[in-house]
Amino acid sequence: MSSQLIGLVVAAIGCIIAITVAVGLPALAIVAVRFFKFKERELTLEMEYRQKSQETELAIEQQVQGVEQRVRRLEEVLTSLDHDVRDRLGIESRPATSLSSRPEFVEGPAAPDAQREQSLDPSRAKAR
Numbered sequence: 001m002s003s004q005l006i007g008l009v010v011a012a013i014g015c016i017i018a019i020t021v022a023v024g025l026p027a028l029a030i031v032a033v034r035f036f037k038f039k040e041r042e043l044t045l046e047m048e049y050r051q052k053s054q055e056t057e058l059a060i061e062q063q064v065q066g067v068e069q070r071v072r073r074l075e076e077v078l079t080s081l082d083h084d085v086r087d088r089l090g091i092e093s094r095p096a097t098s099l100s101s102r103p104e105f106v107e108g109p110a111a112p113d114a115q116r117e118q119s120l121d122p123s124r125a126k127a128r
Helices: 003-081 083-089 113-120 122-127
Strands: none
Touching: none
């Protein structure tokens, strides 16, 4: 090959490399900036998700504690009222507590108005 041809090839390769660097570096910078913005947004969403999941776990835990307290209360009421339950569970009977000290145990469920009226007026019940 002639020295002129080699010079032209080197100049062409240099031009191609210069154009590639001139166009490639800004394009690479734009791609890098967008990539890091995407990663930042992804991390923000992940933090928000974790925070919401912790809040829901806390709410569920509080509900479970409330249900456990209600169940304990029901167990206390049942064992204090029902002698058969205490015998089946093997719980020793406690000294008798007066029901007057715990009026919520003595009160019965409220009767609906329709049943109350029927029980008050027997003539209506016979006519039907």
